[in-house]
Amino acid sequence: MLFEDILIIILKAVDGERTVSSPYHLLKGKKSGQTIQDIGYYKLHPYFGILPKLEKKVYDKAVQKLFDKGFIIPDGQVVRMSEKSLAYQPTAPSVNGWKYRGNEQVFMARLSLIVQTLSHIHQNHRVFDPVVIADDVQQWVKSYLHRMDYRNEESCRNLKAEIAGSLSKAEVDDSAKKIVLQRLSGYKVGGLTWEQIAAIENKEVIDIRLQAIEALHTWMGIIETEDYPLLKVLLDGLIQKSSLTETARRTESYFKNGRSLEEIAALRGLKTSTIEDHFVELAMNDPGFDILAFMGGALYSKIIAASRSQNTKRLRDIKEIVPEASYFQIRLALATKGEIK
Amino acid sequence: MNLEKTLFDAYGFTSFRPGQKEVIEKILVGQDVIALLPTGMGKSMCYQLPAHLLEGSVLIVSPLLSLMQDQVAQLKKMGEKSVTALNSFLDPAERSNVLNNLNNYRFIFISPEMLVQPYIKSRLRDIRISLLVADEAHCISQWGFDFRPDYLRIAEILPVLGHPKVLALTATATAKVTEEIKKYLDLSDPYVYTHPMDRKNIAYDIRKFTNGNEKLEWLKSFVSANRGPGIIYAGTRKKSQELSGLLNLAGIRTAFYHGGMEHQDRIFVQQQFQNGELEWVCSTNAFGMGVHIPDISHVIHYQVPTSIEGYVQEVGRAGRDGSPALATLLYAAGDEELLDSLVLDDLPTENEIREIYRNADEGPQLVEQGIVRETSMRVITYWKNHLTEQETIYQIEQQKIEKMKQSAKIRKLIFLESCIREYLMECFDQQLQNKPANCCVKDGLNYNKFLKRRESRAVALSDTWENRLNAILPC
Ligand SMILES: Nc1ncnc2c1ncn2[C@@H]1O[C@H](COP(=O)(O)OP(=O)(O)OP(=O)(O)O)[C@@H](O)[C@H]1O
Ligand SMILES: [Mg+2]
């Protein structure tokens, strides 16, 4: 259900303007110009990259279901929403894909290993098979444990109290919190596989995964903003400082040093179309972006007006009305959402 | 040098198991060794101990990702800190981190596919490798020919590494396979240590049914009545899932395990199994070779295995703590019909061979257009560097004959009238010296030795997240 709801929310946002596979790229977190740009146009930040390992066949199956149920209707290259789905208003899940970029998995890995270690140590078992074998996580947790004085009962109790306190403040279903706990393990308590949890809850695996992500994002938000010193450390390095991709950031710094688009492409050995994608990303994220470096004010206004009057964000439709604009200029203008005076 | 003392100091064991010392001594005086020791006998020790006595690192070629991870975990548990695994699942950052610190590791596990990569080779060249180990070395001839040709190229690394000593380990090698190991590892005069591959504490049972339904009903009642821990082997991922679903419905604590699951989930299943939260695991052969969980007392083959080697490897998961264990092979009429197609389907066809030889530069397109299958492409591309088209066709023909022999051996096992243990030994060109009291169904089995009544005990699953937190952290 959750997965279906998310698909409906995304498809509604891009109604009639994108192909049926655009939500797939968005959910997987594809770093292509098109996907990054769509996030801005359609305000789809929350869903970016929440399912990096989404399998095409799982996706296709869910989409097929939406067709079968009459929620969406094919229309040439794109899909349209039916009356039925327009009437349906799913609650948006509290995920924040753009901010966490899949890093909730790292948070979970750290937490799993810490909790497993404390569980064993404080029940007098020094040797156990770690649930997380990635070297970097093991190293990280080792130094964390030493700093927190993990052999001390008191430290264990403190961490447990922080977990209980912060998690109860997180505004998600208890069933989602339970999934997070089921993915943790300890002495004589094994973690449960996705399939096991799905069987117990009588739900689809993908929905269980999404519920877990929702719980983690919400929980991480609480930890970040409130006073949980032991848990806060677990967020180290996981929260995106700037919302730009690394590569767009590099383009930005060349641009600030006065390089032109073509020069940057040559310097970086990248295609100009790639650099164009970066500029669109910049335009989308930086309200102070100087769009007039790329087009006159009149052209800009024309593009925005065309988009509004036709109620569309499709490049081809706008190009028909404003043929003098290049596709790049149209994308840039749309990226600012018409917020530049 | 006192090897016993090193054994104790490094790993806390007081004495060697049969064969270990002989093998280790030969390695230390600089000889190549092929060691054929039964499953669970402690083959890993044959390289673990030398690692403490030789200068430089030990490089272990290992066939399966899960096995590699398992062995790294085992070593770390034994107190070894400098252990790593190089495989295609490392992300680029992790990989370059490992590669930059390569000489800090005492044990480096690697897949054959990784080993032949030029950039890996050049990194390995820069460090000192004193011993190259081919673990589960029968894979060289089994999988090397079938679908992993890089297995046939392990020897290419030897000159690069300045000819370290080579140790090949396996529990399941026929005389022919031993010859192939010699050939492909480039061992001119190795010391071959052979211990009878028989596992005395494992008894063999075969049960026949007239149809699949009866077989399933028997399985259900058997696992409802008897205590595990045990593994039920299925032929496919789908079947393992299906069985675990059915048994769960029947109130048995079971889960499935196969190579298509994410890594974390596979760890969870192992964890639950070791904790006793699960009684049975329904699995494909991904949970096989090399896996060491001491107290498994039952192995059931729900579907006919595709080779005797595979069967013996899988059975070898049982009774590793030395207690009596039972291996049960289930057969329903007609089960063997799929056998031939199962073993033959994957071989390259003559047509594929011809296409690849004649359209040299169009490899990728041939695969894309569906003219040649990907596996065939990989295998034939290897042979193309060594053989003419005619020779390759002949080579594949030989493999086909070999495969037919394998499935004939399995068929013979199913319909055997004589001692199963004797037959298995024969398959590996060995002779049975003495039979244990509880040998096999043909010699009469006293089931009381293996079957323990199961008390059905529901595991309390925490009902709320708070309760589960308390269960995990009772502090
Ligand atoms: N000398 C010894 N004394 C006591 N225990 C030992 C000794 N050598 C090895 N072992 C233990 O025996 C167990 C099985 O060893 P190992 O996994 O190496 O078996 P193996 O021969 O490789 O089996 P397989 O063919 O299934 O891979 C391990 O737990 C190991 O610690
Ligand atoms: Mg082994």
Ligand SMILES: [Zn+2]
């Ligand atoms: Zn017998």
